Amino acid sequence: MGGNDDNLRLFQSAPHPCGYWPDREARDLVLDPRDPRLPELYPMALRWGFRRSGDIVYRPACSGCRACVPVRVPVAEFAPNRSQRRCLARNADVEAHIVAPACTGEYLSLYQRYLAHRHLGGGMDDHGAREFEQFLIGTWNESRFLELRERGTHRLLAVAVTDLAADALSAVYTFHEPDAADRGLGTLGILRQIEWAKRDGRAHLYLGYWIAGHPKMDYKRRFRPLEGYAGYGWARLQD
Known part of the structure; x- marks a missing residue:
């Protein structure tokens, strides 16, 4: 390497x-x-x-x-499309806070509700505090939680677990309120992470793996421009 x-x-x-x-x-x-x-x-x-x-x-x-396919967003070149701009407008009442990672009762409750709604029977049904810490926090990495909270009520809507690297952020996992599906919180989390990376002068936001045509993974293609890794280097994915 x-x-x-x-x-x-x-x-x-x-x-x-x-x-x-x-x-x-x-x-x-x-x-x-x-x-x-x-x-x-x-x-x-x-x-x-x-x-x-x-x-x-x-x-x-x-x-x-x-x-x-590993994918990443070159954040300096990113501009939200019409749908993403609507998502930002729809969530104008949502504040983003960058905090130290921790396993609190509030986080764990939201995480468990999210798993029960989105991944029931997927092998994570019994995740408690120990699994939360092992999966999302880890022991050696430098991470932050990006909280999304409703302004005024301070209601926690989503948490985007984000790793920090010298020149990039990596979107590790996002869990969000299943009762607020109309907000598009998964999309909002990525948009806020892109803003964060751009604000910090980092070059990329890594989004993990994209699978063409997969109903749970293809959404990553909507964040453009998008680069993919083909085993020998990164290249722009074509529309």
């Missing part, structure tokens, strides 16, 4: 059910989770198409399938 990669160890996971296509089997390429250099290696791993989940930094490495 270049740079400080002396004796860098990569592992291939055992086959496991694909989280996106139930009839497929998946495998991942994983950086050694015991490597003390992970905080140093992580920004470089992002540039190589890896992603963090808990303390694990991984990239899909499935035999015969390349559906998962």
Whole structure:
């Protein structure tokens, strides 16, 4: 991977059910989770198409399938489209706050309601405080929670878990109020993260993996321009 990669160890996971296509089997390429250099290696791993989940930094490495494409937004060039401008206007009463990551009762309650509504039966139904901390906070990464709250009531609407790198932000996971579906909080979270990255002078917002035509993943194509990683470098995805 270049740079400080002396004796860098990569592992291939055992086959496991694909989280996106139930009839497929998946495998991942994983950086050694015991490597003390992970905080140093992580920004470089992002540039190589890896992603963090808990303390694990991984990239899909499935035999015969390349559906998962790492994508990122070059934030200086981004301009919201008509639909995204409507989302911003619809949420003019929502304030964004950047706070330290923590497992509070308020966060955990929202997280559990979100999982029950969006991912029922998906293997995360029994997530409690321990799983929240393991999955979203981790032990070695530098992260922040981007809170979205309703102005006046201070009601928590969404939390976008965001990793900080020297020249980028990485959108790790967003959970939001299922009773406010008309607000488009998932889209709003990404728009606020793009604004944050641009305000900080960071070059990119990493959005994880895009899967063409997948109902839960194809929304990422609406954030343009969008760059994809093809194993040898990043290139602009065509409309």
